Amino acid sequence: MPRLVLIDGSSYLYRAFHALPPLSNDAGEPTGALFGVVNMLRATLKEKPDYVAFVVDAPGKTFRDELYPEYKANRAAMPDDLRAQVLPMCEIVEALGMTILRQEGVEADDVIGTLAVNAAAAGIDVTISTGDKDFAQLVREPQDGAGIALVNTMSGSRLDSESTVVDKFGVRPDQIVDFLALMGDSIDNVPGVEKCGPKTAAKWLGEYGTLDEVMARAGEVKGKIGENLRAALPRLPLNRTLVTIRTDLDVGRAPTDLVLRERHADDLRRLYARYGFKQALRELEGGAASGGDSDDGRNVGLRSTAAGYARAASAAAEPADPALAAAGTYETVLTQEQFDAWLARLQAVDEFAFDTETDSLDPMQARIVGVSFSTEPGQAAYLPLGHDYAGAPAQLDQERSLAALRPLFADPAKKKLGQHGKFDLHVLRRHGIDVEGYADDTMLESFVYNATATRHDMDSLARRYLGYETVKYEDVAGKGAKQIPFSQVALDDATRYAAEDSDVTYRLHRALAPKLAAEPGLEKVYREIEMPLVPVLARIEANGVMIDAAELKRQSADLGRRMLAAQQKATELAGRTFNLDSPKQLGALLFDELKLPALVKTPSGAPSTNEEALEAIADQHELPRVILEYRGLAKLRSTYTDKLPEMVNPYTGRVHTSYHQAGAATGRLASSDPNLQNIPIRTDDGRRIRQAFVAPPGRRIVACDYSQIELRIMAHLSGDAGLLRAFESGADIHRATAAEVFGKASLDEVSGNERRAAKAINFGLMYGMGAFGLARQLGIARGEAQDYIALYFSRYPGVRDFMERTRQQARETGYVETVFGRRLYLENIQARNQGLRAGAERAAINAPMQGTAADIIKRAMISIDGWLHDHAQKACMVLQVHDELVFEVEEAFVDTLLTEAKARMSAAAQLRVPLVVDSGIGANWDEAH
Structure with a gap:
C-alpha cells in the first residue's frame, strides 16, 4: 500500500531549536535546530515513503487571528539564531527532493490535515511526523489498509488507533477537539476553563460525551470547577473553532503529486559540508548507513568540538550493528x-544477560514470578x-x-549482564542464590558514558542507543486501578515483555561497551568504581539499620504538639483562622490582607509561598517565620517519625533504604x-531523629566522616599555595582563610564573625556564589561582600x-572531569540564555x-x-550519607574497625593535601556522629 509522510516542519524546527545546545559551524553560523531537523529528515527517508511533504507556516495572519485577535x-518573535536556520533548512529539504508546502491564511496544521484526510480517502496510508498533540484529532485506524497515524520522531512515540489515543489522553480521537477546547492552549493563548486540566476534561467527556453536552x-x-466551567461557557464554541484542524482546504496538490524527487547530491554535499554534518556527508558518499548522526562521541564538525555536544545533539543514536535494532525471537520455557x-x-x-520478574518492587520482600x-x-x-491465573499452563x-x-549464577568465571541488576541480586539472594561474576550493568554503562544524555531506564536507553521501542509494563499488565500483578499476566504476553528485558540488556551492552572502550578514562571509572560498588551497595541495603520505633513515636507526639502550637500562634498573628497547608489561603493572607511584598513569583507570575518566598519576607512580619516552623515540623513528622516505623521490614525487623548510582x-x-540522606543534621530535631537509629545489644554504632573534603579537593585541583599550606599545617581552614583575607597576624586574632565570613x-x-548571595548570607551590603571576594582571590590567586x-x-x-576521570557534561555552557x-x-x-x-567515598x-x-559477623556497613559511612560493630571489635x-578512607585518593577522617562511637547514630 502506498504511504504518505507529512512532516510538520515548523513544529520540528522550534522543538529542535529549544532541545539542542547552541551549536554552530566553523564560520560561527548557528546550526543546532538545523542539525536536529536534518537528522529527522534522514531517518524519515530511510523508511522510503512513496510520497512526502514538508509543511511549514506561511508568514502573515490566518483566519484564526481574524476570529480571535489574541x-x-x-x-x-522568532529568535535571530533560529531565523538564520530557516533558509538553510529549506535548501536542504529541497535538495533532498521533498516538496515544501505553505499556504497563506491558514496554518501548516490545516494543510497537513487536508492532505491527510484526502490521502486516506484515496487509499493511501498516512503518517504525520509531529510532536503537536492537536493532530491526535486526525488519528484514524486503517480502513482497507489506509489510516492516519502520528509519529513523534524525537520521542519515538506513535499514535495509530483509538486505543493509543485513549491511553495517552483519556479520550477518543473524535473527542480531542472538545478536549482541547475545554483545556485551552497556553502556547496559542487560547484560554480554557480555569483549573481544567487533562484529567478533568477527559472526565467530563467520559461522562457527557461531547462539548455541547458538557455545556x-x-x-x-x-x-469551584463547576463555577469555572460556567464562567467559560461563552468562549468555548470559539475555542472549539480555534483548535479544530481544517480538512477542507484547496491546497492545490493531490497527495499523489508529492512524489519524492531525485535528490540533488551536489547541493547536499555543499550544504552538509558548510554546516558540519559529517555523518550525513559520509552517508551521502555511501560511507555509512543512514538514520541520524552517529552517537559515537566524536567531532561532528561543529565549532563546539566536544563529544558531549555531539552526543546531546543526536536526535536518535544509531546502533553499531543493525541486528541490535531487529525484532527478537523469544521462547517460553514450560x-x-x-x-x-x-x-x-x-x-x-x-x-x-538475565532479569527477574517479581510480585513486588521492594527487593527485600519481592518473590520471584x-x-x-x-x-x-x-x-x-x-x-x-509463579503465574497463577485461572487456566495458566503448568x-x-x-x-x-x-x-x-x-551453579551458573555462582560461577564467577561466567559473566552476568543486567540492567539495574542490584534489584535482581537482592531477589536471587533471598531465594538462595548468591550471584558471583556480575560483570556489566547497562544502566551504569550509560550513566558513566554520559550521565546527562538520557535517562538510564531500559526504555530510554533502547530508544536512544538501539532505535528500538520496548514493550512497556503497562502494555502487558494494564495501568492504574486496573493493573494486575505480573503473576496474573498471560504467559505469551509475559514472555514478550520479560524475555525482551534480557534481550535488550544484551543488545545495549553490545552497543555501549565499545563506546566506553573508546574512552579509557570513562571505562576506568566504570570498571574500578561503579561496577565493584554494585555488590557493596547490595550488602549495605541488605544489612539495613535498626530503629527504635517507640522513640520515634514519642518524637511524633512532640512534633504534633509543637505543630498545634504553631497553628495557634499563626491564627493569633493573622487575626483569624486559615488553613496553613493551603498555599492559596496563605497567599491571600500574606499579600492581599497583610500587604507583604511578593518577592518570589511562581513560573506563571503569581506570588509564591514556597520556602524561599517566606524566608525573603520573614524579617518583615512574624507570620512567615511561624509558617516555616510549622512546615519544618510537619515534614519531619510525615517523612521520618511517622513513616520510618511503618517501613520496618517484617522479615528482618530493620529499615532497608535503596541507594541509586545513576542519579x-x-x-x-x-x-x-x-x-536517609536528607535528615537535618544542624537542628535539634534532626539529631533527635538520628537518636532513633540504634545498635542492638552488644554492638555499637560507629560513624566515619571526611573532614572538609570538597575544600581539600579545591586545594588539590587549584594547587593554590596558600590553601595547600593551610591544610598541610592542620590549621582550622576557615580561621586560616579569615586570617589571610582580613590581614590578621595570627589565627588567634580572628573573630567569630570573621571566621563565619571566611x-x-x-x-x-x-x-558559584556571587556577591549578592554572600551579602544575603552574611547580612552585609553587596559592595562589602564584593570586597570580601576580591580580598579572597588576592590571597588565593590559584583558586x-x-x-x-x-x-x-x-x-x-x-x-x-573529576580527579578520577568521571566526565560531567554541561549542555547549557554555551546557552543563549544568560541564566x-x-x-x-x-x-x-x-x-x-x-x-x-x-x-573518593x-x-x-x-x-x-x-x-x-x-x-562479616563482627561488623557491617549500614549507611552511606554524603561524606559519611556508618557501621554497626561488636563492642570488642570497635577499635579494629576504626x-x-x-x-582505608584516608587512602582512597592521593591528593596534594591529606584526607582527614573524623569518627565517633555511640549507642545510636547521633552519639556516633
Whole structure:
C-alpha cells in the first residue's frame, strides 16, 4: 500500500531549536535546530515513503487571528539564531527532493490535515511526523489498509488507533477537539476553563460525551470547577473553532503529486559540508548507513568540538550493528526438555544477560514470578515459575529450577549482564542464590558514558542507543486501578515483555561497551568504581539499620504538639483562622490582607509561598517565620517519625533504604524508600531523629566522616599555595582563610564573625556564589561582600585561576572531569540564555569537587567492604550519607574497625593535601556522629 509522510516542519524546527545546545559551524553560523531537523529528515527517508511533504507556516495572519485577535499573542518573535536556520533548512529539504508546502491564511496544521484526510480517502496510508498533540484529532485506524497515524520522531512515540489515543489522553480521537477546547492552549493563548486540566476534561467527556453536552449540563458540575466551567461557557464554541484542524482546504496538490524527487547530491554535499554534518556527508558518499548522526562521541564538525555536544545533539543514536535494532525471537520455557536445552546454552557461553520478574518492587520482600535469559542479541527465553491465573499452563517447580540455576549464577568465571541488576541480586539472594561474576550493568554503562544524555531506564536507553521501542509494563499488565500483578499476566504476553528485558540488556551492552572502550578514562571509572560498588551497595541495603520505633513515636507526639502550637500562634498573628497547608489561603493572607511584598513569583507570575518566598519576607512580619516552623515540623513528622516505623521490614525487623548510582550526574549516591540522606543534621530535631537509629545489644554504632573534603579537593585541583599550606599545617581552614583575607597576624586574632565570613566564602565560591548571595548570607551590603571576594582571590590567586581555567575548559569541550576521570557534561555552557549559561558555569566549578568527593567515598566503600568480608559477623556497613559511612560493630571489635576504616578512607585518593577522617562511637547514630 502506498504511504504518505507529512512532516510538520515548523513544529520540528522550534522543538529542535529549544532541545539542542547552541551549536554552530566553523564560520560561527548557528546550526543546532538545523542539525536536529536534518537528522529527522534522514531517518524519515530511510523508511522510503512513496510520497512526502514538508509543511511549514506561511508568514502573515490566518483566519484564526481574524476570529480571535489574541490568538498566539503571547508568542515571542522568532529568535535571530533560529531565523538564520530557516533558509538553510529549506535548501536542504529541497535538495533532498521533498516538496515544501505553505499556504497563506491558514496554518501548516490545516494543510497537513487536508492532505491527510484526502490521502486516506484515496487509499493511501498516512503518517504525520509531529510532536503537536492537536493532530491526535486526525488519528484514524486503517480502513482497507489506509489510516492516519502520528509519529513523534524525537520521542519515538506513535499514535495509530483509538486505543493509543485513549491511553495517552483519556479520550477518543473524535473527542480531542472538545478536549482541547475545554483545556485551552497556553502556547496559542487560547484560554480554557480555569483549573481544567487533562484529567478533568477527559472526565467530563467520559461522562457527557461531547462539548455541547458538557455545556448543556454545566449546572450539574459541583464546586469551584463547576463555577469555572460556567464562567467559560461563552468562549468555548470559539475555542472549539480555534483548535479544530481544517480538512477542507484547496491546497492545490493531490497527495499523489508529492512524489519524492531525485535528490540533488551536489547541493547536499555543499550544504552538509558548510554546516558540519559529517555523518550525513559520509552517508551521502555511501560511507555509512543512514538514520541520524552517529552517537559515537566524536567531532561532528561543529565549532563546539566536544563529544558531549555531539552526543546531546543526536536526535536518535544509531546502533553499531543493525541486528541490535531487529525484532527478537523469544521462547517460553514450560517443559524440562526446554529448560535442559537452555541450561546447556547458558553453560556453553561466556556471558549471558538475565532479569527477574517479581510480585513486588521492594527487593527485600519481592518473590520471584519468573526469570529470563539471553545468550545473544535477538535470542531470549522466559522461565515462568509463579503465574497463577485461572487456566495458566503448568510450570516447572520453582525450587528445583532455581537450584539448577544456582551453579551458573555462582560461577564467577561466567559473566552476568543486567540492567539495574542490584534489584535482581537482592531477589536471587533471598531465594538462595548468591550471584558471583556480575560483570556489566547497562544502566551504569550509560550513566558513566554520559550521565546527562538520557535517562538510564531500559526504555530510554533502547530508544536512544538501539532505535528500538520496548514493550512497556503497562502494555502487558494494564495501568492504574486496573493493573494486575505480573503473576496474573498471560504467559505469551509475559514472555514478550520479560524475555525482551534480557534481550535488550544484551543488545545495549553490545552497543555501549565499545563506546566506553573508546574512552579509557570513562571505562576506568566504570570498571574500578561503579561496577565493584554494585555488590557493596547490595550488602549495605541488605544489612539495613535498626530503629527504635517507640522513640520515634514519642518524637511524633512532640512534633504534633509543637505543630498545634504553631497553628495557634499563626491564627493569633493573622487575626483569624486559615488553613496553613493551603498555599492559596496563605497567599491571600500574606499579600492581599497583610500587604507583604511578593518577592518570589511562581513560573506563571503569581506570588509564591514556597520556602524561599517566606524566608525573603520573614524579617518583615512574624507570620512567615511561624509558617516555616510549622512546615519544618510537619515534614519531619510525615517523612521520618511517622513513616520510618511503618517501613520496618517484617522479615528482618530493620529499615532497608535503596541507594541509586545513576542519579546525580556528579556521581553522588542518592537514597530512597526511605531517603536517609536528607535528615537535618544542624537542628535539634534532626539529631533527635538520628537518636532513633540504634545498635542492638552488644554492638555499637560507629560513624566515619571526611573532614572538609570538597575544600581539600579545591586545594588539590587549584594547587593554590596558600590553601595547600593551610591544610598541610592542620590549621582550622576557615580561621586560616579569615586570617589571610582580613590581614590578621595570627589565627588567634580572628573573630567569630570573621571566621563565619571566611567559611561562607570558602563554601560559597565552590558553589558559584556571587556577591549578592554572600551579602544575603552574611547580612552585609553587596559592595562589602564584593570586597570580601576580591580580598579572597588576592590571597588565593590559584583558586581564581582554577575557576577561570575550568570555565574555559567547559566552554571548549562541553564537560569537566573529576580527579578520577568521571566526565560531567554541561549542555547549557554555551546557552543563549544568560541564566542557563551562568548556572552551567557554576556547575562547572562545583562538579569536579563534588564528583571527586563522590568517587573518593565510593572507592573507600569498596576497599572497606573487601576487608569486612572476613569479619562479616563482627561488623557491617549500614549507611552511606554524603561524606559519611556508618557501621554497626561488636563492642570488642570497635577499635579494629576504626583503625581499618579510617586508614582505608584516608587512602582512597592521593591528593596534594591529606584526607582527614573524623569518627565517633555511640549507642545510636547521633552519639556516633
